[in-house]
Amino acid sequence: DKKQNEKEVKLWGGRFEESVTDTVEKFSESISYDKALYKQDIKQSKAHATMLAKKELMTASDRDAILQGLDEIEKCIERGEFVWRTDREDVHMNIEAALTDLIGEPAKKLHTARSRNDQVVTDLRLWCRDAIDKILLCIKRLQIALVNLAKVNEGLIVPGYTHLQRAQPVLLQHLLLSYVEQLERDAGRLADCRSRLNFCPLGACALAGTGLPIDRFMTSDALGFTAPMRNSIDAVSDRDFVLEFLSANSIVAVHLSRLGEEWVLWASEEFGFLTPSDAVSTGSSIMPQKKNPDPMELVRGKSARVVGDLVTLLVLCKGLPQAYNRDLQEDKEPLFDSVKTIIGMLEVSTEFAQNITFNCERIQRALPAGHLDATTVADYLVNKNIPFRTSHDIVGRSVALCVSKKCELKDLSLDELKSLSPVFEQDVYEYLGVENSVKKFRSYGSTGSECVREQLGYWANKLEIDR
Amino acid sequence: DKKQNEKEVKLWGGRFEESVTDTVEKFSESISYDKALYKQDIKQSKAHATMLAKKELMTASDRDAILQGLDEIEKCIERGEFVWRTDREDVHMNIEAALTDLIGEPAKKLHTARSRNDQVVTDLRLWCRDAIDKILLCIKRLQIALVNLAKVNEGLIVPGYTHLQRAQPVLLQHLLLSYVEQLERDAGRLADCRSRLNFCPLGACALAGTGLPIDRFMTSDALGFTAPMRNSIDAVSDRDFVLEFLSANSIVAVHLSRLGEEWVLWASEEFGFLTPSDAVSTGSSIMPQKKNPDPMELVRGKSARVVGDLVTLLVLCKGLPQAYNRDLQEDKEPLFDSVKTIIGMLEVSTEFAQNITFNCERIQRALPAGHLDATTVADYLVNKNIPFRTSHDIVGRSVALCVSKKCELKDLSLDELKSLSPVFEQDVYEYLGVENSVKKFRSYGSTGSECVREQLGYWANKLEIDR
Amino acid sequence: DKKQNEKEVKLWGGRFEESVTDTVEKFSESISYDKALYKQDIKQSKAHATMLAKKELMTASDRDAILQGLDEIEKCIERGEFVWRTDREDVHMNIEAALTDLIGEPAKKLHTARSRNDQVVTDLRLWCRDAIDKILLCIKRLQIALVNLAKVNEGLIVPGYTHLQRAQPVLLQHLLLSYVEQLERDAGRLADCRSRLNFCPLGACALAGTGLPIDRFMTSDALGFTAPMRNSIDAVSDRDFVLEFLSANSIVAVHLSRLGEEWVLWASEEFGFLTPSDAVSTGSSIMPQKKNPDPMELVRGKSARVVGDLVTLLVLCKGLPQAYNRDLQEDKEPLFDSVKTIIGMLEVSTEFAQNITFNCERIQRALPAGHLDATTVADYLVNKNIPFRTSHDIVGRSVALCVSKKCELKDLSLDELKSLSPVFEQDVYEYLGVENSVKKFRSYGSTGSECVREQLGYWANKLEIDR
């Protein structure tokens, strides 16, 4: 039992001579944020009361009074009329005390074979499960937006970068699908986390279980858990499911920060590859042509707090002895903040993806600058049986020639090319230029047009787009 | 200028065809938390208007209208009657727009030679300065509480631990003063941070300064800064002062987490060295003798979020190009949270220190168990010209003898001691037992009674206790 | 291609006029640590050469020369005779250049349809897979050690703690199994991570794939991957698999830090519940009875670096644009450190578990102090149809009576009990005392003897102990 309620002596039987000081009360309260768990807490109490009645630990009429009372309280909360009292400490005590105010005696039986220790962690697991479902939906929406963006930009070639230096031409579709792939793994991590946390701690009580003849399988089923947790001490003391959830969120956040960085770069004057619509950008009141990609800057920035939330929880849990320690109260705010932030980041990225235009002309103008077809020529030479390291060298010298002549590879004459290697033939011109270059890619997973079309089909199908 | 306000087209001259979406607006808003800066923002605007009038960039009557209008707005905010509008984005726009509503035309001159970029960072530096002053006061109060606790426990010897194993006897006073020392360095770090951040960015404008004939020294003085910052780009883009502040807070938090750990241990049944009063502990409604030291568990736990806040800011700032990026909007919530948490931790630790009793009897019963006087005997032997490593070995064998006889060192007869080393004389008994042992310590900074008395005097004087 | 090797101009065709400075070379090198990947790099090159020959991109005799050359190099490395050269930058270049030194021309064909970008990440995924397998084994060994420790301590009751205050009696076996449960989830996280990372990036080349007719499914199969990765940009640029791995390690580390804290506490004089054997503790040369539980302090301490490694990688990846950036070179040291540390922590915890004795007598002496049977009495009353909140109150008053009489609950007479509630009957004495109390627990997952026996059987079976 976490704490004795001082200010409401009659109900909780305080035997202390003094109340805690206001400073301590304010420092210790959790109701200002844990009320977010009300829905889960009420759901749990209903399942618990139903089980208690089934096991004859309360009467059917007590149960009915409780179920009805909880329904009323839930409606009251949702109407915004419930008065949350700090002197009733937390969401559990607030609801139980309100129930007692409402229905009297039967409410006193509700906490049978339950402690706040198992109660809070049951609420938390239920809440995480719901939160993961919401995030999974947001991820899917962003994937759909990216795939749709790919679909409307068929054939658009952009520079592919390494070291932020232009390296090879790639289809924009291919680049966009790379983010879809990353999000898919993010979804996989969250789904794994959901499976692993979906076990029921209810009935672990304070830490040791109970001697009352409860049925933990029944409450577990009623609440949609896979099974009750096997060990009561583990059930109340571990928060690894929150750590795993916040880790998964942190990886999503890192992915989105990279998308944010890329789109902020692309929206700059210097790149000029994309323009956000008014609906997702902010302007300068002084420069009307300005379109600040603020939302993606904030996506990048807010990734920091998701990482910070994870660190908070890791620091929190480090070195705590078993079982419940009051420190664990601090698990909730980082969790809530992480979830709220990730959902915001995903939603805003989705809207951004739905509201950008790629500037084909500007991009096409940029393409010739990087000799992006150089590696394609190396492949050409390898096909002619030149060892790769030698091909590589020949292409290097070819580009050097272009640099000195200020031209592109495709502008070199066959004689010039032959002077660098006799194996060059007329057919090399089918490999030169970014369009040819992209066409030539053919390995599985490559940016070759055919490969990308297949991948796009894969994702449209998987994400149930246009069906 | 950070962003154009869409929804209030007439005032900010929106030229965008669409408003930003609700998702983006909700994701981007900062008014829900940056209103905490209202006092600093108003103070700044007053200093700015006064300077503008002095430099003839506005008339005296415009200035007076502004100063009076800002006074009214401040009172309105403090009465809780000010309506913060999300469509006016942030604290700066809310106050400026409200001023325009209130006094009309003159308000339009207030933003002369200022941008939100320098405005927000000026507010933030002022806010940090105030926050540091508050924390410094809280630190001093905790130091005083610890010194007072030391004063009422004169002469109480407790086991000193290494590896959580008993090692040597120390005066409780000495242990308490070790925390006072740590807090003093914490205060030093915060004071250094305060000095370093106390330079005025106002007048840096968007990032390049201004061509208007402003006097940055005048506003700097009026706001109590040491001097204006020397470089306008640096002024708007760096947040190192927040990083330094949050680092200093993190070290305070680590110190307090260690105090928390120690007092939680000491309050356990197994140690039983201290009992918190009712005013700072929570009980179990079932076990009336229980006194959970919850506040110190929470102090230990909340240290995690202070660390998390620092990490958030480090991650946030990493890799941002110069100068202002929207990401920086995210600097405020970790800052505010860190300050609020540290103040709470300090206040609660202070109240805890004012409300604990050390259980002398229990402690005294515990003292004999650890052969805590062993190293004192080694000193005795060194004084008799035995090389230290040899002394060490003799004492080791002496304790081994005690262990086999289940007695303490002081219970060994002189013959027994002499059998271990002939240099033992009758005077060794003046070194045995924890009381003797403590008396013998004499090096500067040691736990010797005389040394500790001096140190206690030093701190009572420095902290102005009893004067 | 990551970088041109300056110092060995002939091979890599440097066209730069100057070499990089020594400072830059020293700062940029990775060979001092990435040589740890040699086994994976050689394995990969063999699979790659075999595929190239199959697809007629090299001859069978070239392939044979390469396979044989790589075998020789591997042996040379394992004999410690390989000379790693900093001017050959990294493990890939060192091995390829050594192969060229050894077999000449055919070596130049090895890098066909491969880039260092896909090469390094293929090595890294193979390395992680191997590392996870090692960690999974270490986890299983620790689980076995804990189950064995439980088996030899049948029936031993210890205080169960909340807030580090004694709360209820639990079987030591139950407490030990709570750690086994946590480790099982840790293993689950690592296994999920292993499945998710086990896709093959080889053939993604620099970032866009290749135009050469390679067979990525063949290399993927040969290297034991599930399938080739679907998107070449994703393949070379993402390090989410390392983030996931380090997150999983961090959660293991937090679990072990808690075990460390608990055993350090239990080894203290004040608790005195366990004694480590000489083989896993350190002593004081001055106090022979001292047994410092150093290894578990270090387990607790080293958890910090595992968390730090994760943070390093999160900060590293945040805000990087697609695709390969040189920053990513920094992914390896935190990964290697995390794996080495976790393995050390698991091994040492296992040895510690194999080398501790629980001090039954000391524990039994401690048990009466906490009124640990109080909640059992509450269950008794609930069974007699007293509402839980009322039962709770009655037990509270019963314990208060004990406190005033300085006795235990079982020492109260039936009359005294009846004066608190008339429903107390003679049978209450079957519920009093920690042994009775433990016997009465019966809910699934509780500390009841029967439940714990079943759980122990479950784990012995699952971990294949005694079969």
Place this chain on the structure above:
Amino acid sequence: DKKQNEKEVKLWGGRFEESVTDTVEKFSESISYDKALYKQDIKQSKAHATMLAKKELMTASDRDAILQGLDEIEKCIERGEFVWRTDREDVHMNIEAALTDLIGEPAKKLHTARSRNDQVVTDLRLWCRDAIDKILLCIKRLQIALVNLAKVNEGLIVPGYTHLQRAQPVLLQHLLLSYVEQLERDAGRLADCRSRLNFCPLGACALAGTGLPIDRFMTSDALGFTAPMRNSIDAVSDRDFVLEFLSANSIVAVHLSRLGEEWVLWASEEFGFLTPSDAVSTGSSIMPQKKNPDPMELVRGKSARVVGDLVTLLVLCKGLPQAYNRDLQEDKEPLFDSVKTIIGMLEVSTEFAQNITFNCERIQRALPAGHLDATTVADYLVNKNIPFRTSHDIVGRSVALCVSKKCELKDLSLDELKSLSPVFEQDVYEYLGVENSVKKFRSYGSTGSECVREQLGYWANKLEIDR
């Protein structure tokens, strides 16, 4: 005393029946990294022996033997001939045992009135002091390189960015000096840290001080400390000086990561503002014009490990009880890594700054695009007594006109301007264009040519350049 050495029983008097296991020994050893402290350890021992002799705790001839022996050992280490033994655990034991091997009996007196607890922390403070001095020098060198870079680029105007969107024209010099300012605060933080840590823990012994008549002021002086620390428990248990140092390093790292990001951006094809020389860039063997700014990518990337090191130490120290815990052994590697990394980052940034060329032509071509002179026109209007918010609006409309006409502000005719506001006069053309715009800036700290010249003079003087 940290740990008893098992394997060298005769010297350290092990009484344990078994040695620790190899796993534990390997896990616990620190000699592989703490040997980095040898110089400080020897220096300390010399000061300590000298003091012991002065206080007649050893003879002059013992002292001389010790001093001479330590000299020999130091030379032996520096010649690389010293054999570090893992079974002698750490640097302290290795040196003391080697001294005993070398000079015999007198060596046994060296550890008088000292423990490994105060010894290690004294070494560590000395080491940090030296490290800070090195970093301060590196910072100064980078500042000089930046100022020199500014000097050779007089008059070069570049776009100033907010949101990575062009905002106002700034002098490159001004931008470079903004980094100099940040580094100056970094130096200030490190200097403050150095002052605060420069107090001597020697003589605190295990944790309680000593009864021997040592003179702590004498050793403190001899080692260059300000004074001995006032509290022996504080002296051995706190690592806040390392936390402060790593925090200061983290802020340096964040600053450098931002410089890295900026220069990587500027080196991209799209920006094209700077070209690194061959000496500090890497190329592609295939694209000879490529100059990858790898060193600055690594500077950005390595900032992550500096942050990770800080987090490791914060996590390490959180929640440890007073005084020495074995966990603290883990303070060294993050410290050493942080220092090594920061020094590398500073050195490489310095070399990079010494080896880049700004591409004036490319930059000048870029300047017109952003209407960077817009805010200067707003200042012009304010000077003509138009309220700022109105000026702002007029300029907005002026730029809108330019956008529709695809021209720059300076290309608008006076009639066109007058149609937007009648206050425009011929003199407005002195404000238009980036050169005029930069000239008009005049506020202190602004990018105005005069202001920047003064600031450059200030720094050249302060950094003693050209004198």
